Amino acid sequence: MTRATAVAHPNIALVKYWGKADRELNLPATGSLSLTLGIFPTTTTVELTEEATDQVILDGATLSGEESARVRAVLDLVRERAGTGAHARVTSTNTVPTAAGLASSAAAFAALAKASSVAYGLSLSDAELSRLARRGSGSACRSIFGGLARWNQGTSDETSVAEPLEWKGEDLAMVVAVISSARKKIGSRAGMNHTVETSPYFEGWVRSNAALVERASRAVAEADFTSLGEIAEMSALRMHASMLGAEPPVRYLTGKSFAIFDAVQALREEGLEAYASADAGPNVKILCRSREAALVTQSLRERIEDVKMHVANAGPGAYLLDEGERPSAA
Incomplete structure (x- = not known):
């Protein structure tokens, strides 16, 4: 087959990944744990060509520079393993804003790999x-x-891989509160590297987050939603604290981001269990039970104005599409 199309969905880390032990291999400074969402799929087609170079097209625009270089680097690894030098045309379509802290790159490169x-x-x-x-x-x-x-941290290319975890508790969901869909001023890679290089809090973040990975894994094994939620909120705030300690600070969260964190805390105090998280961007993701997702969304809308909210249940792993087939509806 010289052409294939795959679909993948973004995942949101409940225990965060921030900082690399090896930049070339993308080995993390600590492990992490995530929930793949059932919304915002990326669809990617890779077709081998006889052209002299690769072509990378995202949402109808031809990419160049670092963005296309990252795609070509993955293609080079595939070509090396396949024993061919054939170039490819990569056509990708996002349904999530790119580089807005909504994990578009996670979905994109998972689809590309497949x-x-x-x-x-x-x-x-x-x-x-x-x-x-x-x-x-x-x-x-x-x-x-x-x-x-x-995602097990590992110590090499072979050992740093993710694995699925079984959840036997009530179905999980996330309410994605989109404060801004604009491209970030500081990309995740740049912000991450700057934090590693300049924040006096980074080493503390690494030590504490490694412990949270183990605690979260136990919570998953025991289907302990409360512990998993508490750990998720803690990991997010500690990650952003390490960024704020950088010189100069890396600040992704806005006043409205913190207002949502406060609103989620208020919901818990009122008996509606939900936990807030945020990645490298202003947007906030709220972990809750699937059966309560609509109520969480309604309650937050009553408290926070001018924020778009999307409800996501747990989503599938990366999968192939047959020719002419469309991604399954969320």
């Missing part, structure tokens, strides 16, 4: 796809899997 491996004739296991996706974007290794997944 589609490119098949287009170049490889048959890779999910673990191998996770490794490949990680080379494009660290968090993409988790979007290979549906539902909850843990």
